[in-house]
Amino acid sequence: MALDQSFVGRSYPPTGPYEVGREKIREFAEAVGDANPAYTDTEAAKAYGHPDVIAPPTFVFAITFKAAGQVIEDPQLGLDYSRVVHGDQKFAYTRPVRAGDRLSVTSTIEAIKSMAGNDILDIRGEVHDEAGEHVVTAWTKLVARAAEEA
């Protein structure tokens, strides 16, 4: 069943702060095999002008996608998550995420489309730090594949 268009523009309450740990950044950088010292060496990060180690560009997805759970699991929206695949992903950065950040995410449904029986959902996650300053925006396109005929 097509998703309700009246959900377009709906925003969900900001998530409680996620505190970015330096060892979590290290774990992520190691998992993707990225030896850039800006992720693990405070002095190297400082040489680039950052106050502390920074996170790789896609690290923040773990935080924004968890926040998008508010949308995905909204019983009123009724998305069938078992049929969902990740279609597109985009980030626009004001500054890199860094160790010690306490980040909150505000998720908004930007668009709902129906194409060939597939539901396409665009979610925007605005990430702010504890001072309320913008850090990064993440756009996630989810595609719920059409249910097979019974």
Place this chain on the structure above:
Amino acid sequence: MTTPSTTAKIRYEDVEAGAELPAQTFPVTRATLVRYAGASGDFNPIHWNEKFAKEVGLPDVIAHGMFTMAEAIRVVTDWVGDPAAVAEYGVRFTKPVVVPNDDEGAVIEVSAKVAAKLDDDARTVRVDLTAMSAGQKVLGMSRAVVRLA
């Protein structure tokens, strides 16, 4: 407002549209995916459980799309040095990276080129990325806006 990077290794004046970045290849095994699942918190069984993956119609276990996205941008961040030079980054997940349960696993091949010089004041360029695995394009519309020095 995008401001020029003061720390990127690459100077805006030194690049032209069409310039290629050093290409890289990234191996992916089942162990890589288990490790990425833990680090990212994405425990979807299609990324580690072959039986489950096949039940939902996949040929085998597939890599996390976000893993491929993380690898592809390394071609850019290794080129510029300071990862904060990446101002925007987006991809479309076009085909899965299929990862067999053997010692070889899969390989993601990433190439990139400067598609356009965007803004002489902000010193930004658009880099277009191509990511291939087993002869198939696994990312589409894969683009980054990068602030150069």
